[in-house]
Amino acid sequence: DVKVTQSSRYLVKRTGEKVFLECVQDMDHENMFWYRQDPGLGLRLIYFSYDVKMKEKGDIPEGYSVSREKKERFSLILESTSTNQTSMYLCASSSEAGGPYEQYFGPGTRLTVT
Amino acid sequence: AQTVTQSQPEMSVQEAETVTLSCTYDTSESDYYLFWYKQPPSRQMILVIRQEAYKQQNATENRFSVNFQKAAKSFSLKISDSQLGDAAMYFCAYRGNYGQNFVFGPGTRLSVLP
Numbered sequence: 001d002v003k004v005t006q007s008s009r010y011l012v013k014r015t016g017e018k019v020f021l022e023c024v025q026d027m028d029h030e031n032m033f034w035y036r037q038d039p040g041l042g043l044r045l046i047y048f049s050y051d052v053k054m055k056e057k058g059d060i061p062e063g064y065s066v067s068r069e070k071k072e073r074f075s076l077i078l079e080s081t082s083t084n085q086t087s088m089y090l091c092a093s094s095s096e097a098g099g100p101y102e103q104y105f106g107p108g109t110r111l112t113v114t
Numbered sequence: 115a116q117t118v119t120q121s122q123p124e125m126s127v128q129e130a131e132t133v134t135l136s137c138t139y140d141t142s143e144s145d146y147y148l149f150w151y152k153q154p155p156s157r158q159m160i161l162v163i164r165q166e167a168y169k170q171q172n173a174t175e176n177r178f179s180v181n182f183q184k185a186a187k188s189f190s191l192k193i194s195d196s197q198l199g200d201a202a203m204y205f206c207a208y209r210g211n212y213g214q215n216f217v218f219g220p221g222t223r224l225s226v227l228p
Binding site: 031033035040041042043044045048050058090094096101102103104105106107108 | 118120123147149151157158159160161164205207209214215216218219220221
C-alpha cells in the first residue's frame with residue numbers, strides 16, 4: 001500500500017512564526033502536491049512538484065514556498081504565518097506511470113495560527 | 115479552466131438505504147479522469163471510485179457506483195445499502211489527460227442515520 005505521511009497532525013503557531021511541514025511518500029511517485037482544505041471551498045492547490053527540485057505554483061501560492069530535494073520528500077514552508085493561514089494542510093502524491101493517476105493523501109496537518 | 119461543482123453541501127441517508135451525490139464539471143477536454151474521494155471524520159482521504167472518460171461503462175466498486183453522463187458533464191455517486199461507516203465528506207475530482215493537477219469540488223457531507 002502507498003503510504004503518505006506528514007510530520008505533524010496538529011500545530012499551533014503564533015503570527016509571524018515560521019512553519020515547516022514535511023511530507024514523505026514511500027512509493028517512488030513522481031508527483032507530489034500540497035493543498036489546503038477549508039470548509040465550503042474543498043481542496044485548493046498551493047504547489048506541486050513533478051520531479052526533484054521542480055515546482056509549479058498552484059491556485060493559491062501566495063505566502064507559501066516549497067522544497068523538494070529528494071524524490072520522496074516534499075516540504076511546505078510558511079515563512080511568516082498569518083491568521084488567515086489557519087487551515088488543514090494535505091499532502092498527496094501520484095505516479096505518472098500508466099494511469100489513471102489517482103492521488104494518495106497523507107493524514108493532514110491542522111494548523112492554527114493565533 | 116476546469117471547474118467542479120457539488121451542489122449538495124450536506125446530505126443524509128437512513129442506514130441500508132440508497133443515496134446519490136451529485137457532481138458536475140466543466141471542461142473543454144475530451145479525455146480526462148474523474149474520481150470520488152471519501153474523507154471520514156479526522157481520518158485520511160481515500161479513493162472511492164474512478165472513471166476514465168473514454169469508457170462508456172459506468173464504474174462500480176461493491177456498493178459504490180457512478181452515473182457518468184459525458185455529454186451532460188455529470189458524474190454522480192450512488193451508495194447502496196448505506197452503512198454507518200459511509201458517513202464522511204465526499205469530494206468529486208477531475209484530472210485532465212494532459213497535466214498532473216486535480217480540480218476538486220467543495221465537497222458533500224454525508225450523514226448516515228441509524
